[in-house]
Amino acid sequence: MASDRSKLAFWLLMAPLLIWLVTLIILPHIGMFLVSLREKVGVREYETSFANYAVFFNEPLYWNTFARTAYMSIAATALTLLIGFPIAYYIAKLTRGRAKTTLFLMCLIPFWVSELVRTFGWMILLRETGVFSNLLQYLGLVDGPVEMLYNDAAIMTGLVYTSMLFMVVPLVTTLDSLDDSLIEAGYDLGASGFAILREIVIPHAMPGIVSGCIVVFMLSLGNYLTPILLGGKDSLWFTGLIYSQFITRFNWELGSAFGFLLLGLSSLIVFVGLKLSRQSLGKTMART
Amino acid sequence: MITGIPQSGAFKWTYRAYVTLFFLYLALPLATVCVFAFNDSVFPSLPWEGFTWAWFFGDEAPYVGVFNERPILRSVVTSGVVAFWVSLLAVFVGTCNAFLFVRHDFRGKGFLYILMLLPLIIPGIILGISILVFSSSVANTLEDATGLWFDGLRPGLILVVLGQFSFITTFATLVISARLQKFDTSLEEAALNLGATPFGAVRAVTLPFLYPAMGAAGVVAVLMSFENFNTTLMLVGSDAPLTITMFDRLKLGSTPVLNAVSLLLIVVSALLGLASLLLQKRED
Numbered sequence: 001m002a003s004d005r006s007k008l009a010f011w012l013l014m015a016p017l018l019i020w021l022v023t024l025i026i027l028p029h030i031g032m033f034l035v036s037l038r039e040k041v042g043v044r045e046y047e048t049s050f051a052n053y054a055v056f057f058n059e060p061l062y063w064n065t066f067a068r069t070a071y072m073s074i075a076a077t078a079l080t081l082l083i084g085f086p087i088a089y090y091i092a093k094l095t096r097g098r099a100k101t102t103l104f105l106m107c108l109i110p111f112w113v114s115e116l117v118r119t120f121g122w123m124i125l126l127r128e129t130g131v132f133s134n135l136l137q138y139l140g141l142v143d144g145p146v147e148m149l150y151n152d153a154a155i156m157t158g159l160v161y162t163s164m165l166f167m168v169v170p171l172v173t174t175l176d177s178l179d180d181s182l183i184e185a186g187y188d189l190g191a192s193g194f195a196i197l198r199e200i201v202i203p204h205a206m207p208g209i210v211s212g213c214i215v216v217f218m219l220s221l222g223n224y225l226t227p228i229l230l231g232g233k234d235s236l237w238f239t240g241l242i243y244s245q246f247i248t249r250f251n252w253e254l255g256s257a258f259g260f261l262l263l264g265l266s267s268l269i270v271f272v273g274l275k276l277s278r279q280s281l282g283k284t285m286a287r288t
Numbered sequence: 289m290i291t292g293i294p295q296s297g298a299f300k301w302t303y304r305a306y307v308t309l310f311f312l313y314l315a316l317p318l319a320t321v322c323v324f325a326f327n328d329s330v331f332p333s334l335p336w337e338g339f340t341w342a343w344f345f346g347d348e349a350p351y352v353g354v355f356n357e358r359p360i361l362r363s364v365v366t367s368g369v370v371a372f373w374v375s376l377l378a379v380f381v382g383t384c385n386a387f388l389f390v391r392h393d394f395r396g397k398g399f400l401y402i403l404m405l406l407p408l409i410i411p412g413i414i415l416g417i418s419i420l421v422f423s424s425s426v427a428n429t430l431e432d433a434t435g436l437w438f439d440g441l442r443p444g445l446i447l448v449v450l451g452q453f454s455f456i457t458t459f460a461t462l463v464i465s466a467r468l469q470k471f472d473t474s475l476e477e478a479a480l481n482l483g484a485t486p487f488g489a490v491r492a493v494t495l496p497f498l499y500p501a502m503g504a505a506g507v508v509a510v511l512m513s514f515e516n517f518n519t520t521l522m523l524v525g526s527d528a529p530l531t532i533t534m535f536d537r538l539k540l541g542s543t544p545v546l547n548a549v550s551l552l553l554i555v556v557s558a559l560l561g562l563a564s565l566l567l568q569k570r571e572d
Contacts, residue, residue, distance in 0.1 A: 005486070013388040016381040021403050024454035025410075028418035035421050083310070090307050103311075110314050112561035114515035116531050117550040120538060121317025124324060131320060161317070222411025224518050229538065239413050239518075246417055246522065256421060259414045270409050 029263075036256035052257035062241065062258075069238040070265060072152070073220035076159040080167045080216050081209065083160065088171030088208075089201070093180070104172065111165040119229050122158050123149060126230070150232035158226040163219050167212035174208030175201070210277040217273075218266050238262055318554055325547035343548040354548045363533040367514050370445060370529055374452045375509035379502050381453075382460025386498075389461075390468045407455035416522030419451050444525030451519040456512050460505040463568070467501035468494075504567035511560050515553075 039051035056062045091103050110118060125131045126148040136142045148154060178201065186196040202209075227237035242262065245255030328340040347356040354360060389401060407415065420443065427441035440446045471494060479489035517531045524532050530549075537546055 009486070010388075010392055010394070013384045013392070016384045017388060017400065017404065020381055020454070020457055021400075024419060024450060025403070025407060025415075028415075028422035031422035031425060032414075032418040035425075086303070086306060087310050090303065094303075106311055106314065108561065109558050110318055112511060112557040113318060113554050114517070114531060114550075114557070116515070116517060116534055116538070117321060117553055118317050120534075120546065120550060121319075121321040123538070124320050125317060161313070164314070218409060218411065222413055222518065224413055224521065225535070239411070242413060242417065243521070246420070252421060255417060259417050262411060263414050266409065266411055 032256045032259060035253055036260050038253050040253060046253075052254045053261075055254060056257060056261065065236045065241055066238050066261065066265075068236055069221060072155065072159075073217050076156055076163065076220045077213050077217045079156065080160050080163050081213060084164055084167040084212070085171060085205075085209075088168050088175055091168075092172045092175035092178075093183075107165060107168050110161075115162055115225055118162060119158055119225055122154070122161065122230060126154055126157075149230060150234075152231070154230040155227050155235060155237075158230040159220050159223065162223070162226055163216040166215040166219060170208040170211040170215075171205060172208075174205045178204045206277060210273055214270050214273045217269055221262065221266050221269075321547050321550045322554065324544055325551045327544055327547075329544070343544045354545055354552065357545055359533060360530070360545070360549060363528050363530045366445070366527050367529040367531070370449055370452065371510045371513040373449045374456055374513040375506045377449070377453045378457045378460040378509045379464075379506045381457050382464045382505055383498065383502060385457070385461040386464040386468045390465055404458060404461060407458045410455070412455070412516070412518030413522060415454055416451055416519040419447060419454065419519075420522050423447060423450075442525065443523055445527055447523040447525075448520050448529065451523045452513045452516050455519070456509045459512065460509055463505040463508065464498060464501045467498055471497055500567045504564045507560050507564040507567065511557060511564070515557070 036052055037048050037050065038046040039049040041047050056066075087107075091100060091107070095103060123130070127133070128145045128147040128149070130148070132148060133142075133146045136146060137144070182200055182204075183196055186200050191199065222239060224237070224239040224243065227235040228240055231237065238258065239262070242255050242258045245251045245258060325343055326339050326341070344354055385404065389397070389404075423441040427438045430436070430438050430441075475493050475497075476489050479493045480486065484492060514529075515531060517535065520529055520532060521535075528536070530553075534546060534549065
């Protein structure tokens with residue numbers, strides 16, 4: 001009787017989880033994969049083939065965009081790490097008490113705000129009639145208005161800005177757990193600042209670096225707003241292609257194939273990152 | 289704080305300057321958006337034409353303020369309705385998941401846990417299109433079979449709620465599980481010894497212990513739902529939530545009314561964010 005009841009409780013708890021995962025995650029992805037394998041041969045007539053994937057590999061625009069999205073995302077990840085690491089170190093090791101909480105909060109607040117608002121801010125700053133352009137003219141550094149929007153540097157600025165938090169938080173968490181006396185011991189033994197960084201700080205922070213990089217890379221790869229708004233019409237971001245196949249051209253078969261390729265790339269990077277650092281997905285995600 | 293290491297003054301000052309610059313970089317876009325909400329000009333850009341409240345309260349074209357701009361107010365309501373349902377569903381399923389993963393051991397638990405985390409690593413736009421493709425094919429099949437219409441499965445608010453729910457639940461599960469793990473089960477046993485039914489003990493003892501975490505998860509869910517863009521973009525029908533309305537306006541180029549909306553959003557999200565932090569802090 002008691003075991004019957006606990007079995008019932010178990011299945012009642014299991015039901016929402018299964019309904020959620022099966023109907024909203026598993027089946028939709030299987031469905032998308034099947035659609036991506038459909039080749040349209042006539043009106044409402046389809047054949048199973050890899051034709052949509054062949055289109056991707058035969059059309060340079062598509063795979064160039066794919067590659068471009070990938071390497072721009074890698075560059076954004078590297079930049080975020082380079083810029084964010086000293087900040088995380090400062091917050092974790094060189095401040096304490098109230099100053100530390102304040103700085104940490106100041107890092108968090110921009111990210112509670114919608115990405116749209118943040119991107120809008122960059123548009124006002126960078127555009128031809130924007131703040132930077134006017135400032136440069138006022139200082140007499142340039143003669144006419146400068147357009148700083150709609151180029152790769154603008155996209156990069158936006159991507160780094162948008163992902164900064166997801167790098168800084170895991171870094172601060174891991175650096176916090178590094179015992180200060182290790183750094184001091186290194187110093188007492190005569191190591192230079194650079195040697196301490198390389199031998200003590202970075203190895204200890206590695207789990208945080210990996211988590212941060214994985215999340216930032218994924219977010220950049222799947223970003224749509226920043227490249228479209230800051231990069232303009234020619235931003236050539238892969239999510240933009242997916243959107244136009246689905247919504248503008250109504251070619252769901254090709255769009256699904258694109259979606260699957262993007263999903264594949266992003267999963268591959270996560271998988272390789274986790275294997276290289278010998279971490280589990282659970283631990284990595286719990287940190288962010 | 290490391291005090292034992294002497295560092296050259298120049299290094300210290302460069303480091304401090306760098307940190308200051310970094311925080312300026314963080315604040316700059318948001319500050320700019322806020323400042324231009326008060327510019328007395330129809331474009332959100334320089335030159336500065338003087339201070340005005342018109343973008344909040346104005347009611348004469350082209351100076352129509354947020355509070356008199358119907359489409360924007362309507363999309364705020366839409367976003368609110370979506371956020372309400374997403375947060376309710378996510379907290380409910382998240383709580384069930386927390387009990388399942390913390391309290392029960394079963395075959396395939398590790399596998400299910402990984403599956404539960406997957407929505408975090410699926411790009412939002414792909415979650416959106418996969419749900420779009422799947423629900424449309426279900427709708428087609430059902431309509432062919434029954435001859436009835438299934439509008440709920442076509443792009444629209446129901447799909448937006450489901451799409452956002454599909455990944456926000458993972459966050460809710462993580463927040464609530466973390467709290468449940470800290471629960472001292474002897475409290476529940478005491479309730480059972482005092483004659484409570486198992487369900488009664490959970491309701492009277494365990495759930496109240498979880499309330500702060502459920503509250504925090506709810507607030508985070510509202511925040512994430514309100515600002516979600518990628519998943520929503522693919523699933524939206526004729527009623528657009530706020531982020532979609534703002535995006536459409538932005539592409540066309542708009543008056544500083546967008547700045548005014550953004551300013552309000554910044555204030556509200558900062559308050560909600562702080563609320564979720566305070567709720568989580570109260571746990572300790």
